[in-house]
Amino acid sequence: MSKRNTTARELHQEWLKNPDYVKAYDALEEEFTLADAFIRARAEAALTQEQVAERMGTTQAVIARLESGRVKPTTRTLERFAEATGTRLRIAFDRPRTA
DSSP states (O other), X not given: OOOOOOOHHHHHHHHTTSHHHHHHHHHXXXXXXXXXXXXXXXXXXXXXHHHHHHHHTSOHHHHHXXXXXXXXXXXXXXXXXXXXXXXXXXXXXXXXXXX
16 A cells, blocks of 8 residues: 655645644735745746746846745836736735634
């Protein structure tokens, strides 16, 4: 019988049962959402980090930092990333979820 590896998604679903995990995860939601948007836009454009960097006139390391979600980019950087990936930048304000 072969042993199946647990996926990150499965771990996340399991950890969501822990209130401390949920609290910490929610505190980082904006970072995760922005990182996901960067990665998704680049992937859908079928570009590497290096290719996006070249189109933006920057380095691959800058793109990696953007995709990590740990930096807060300027609006100008967001515009340049959108242009490099052939996407349209939309910024929205949402009401926070209530418990």
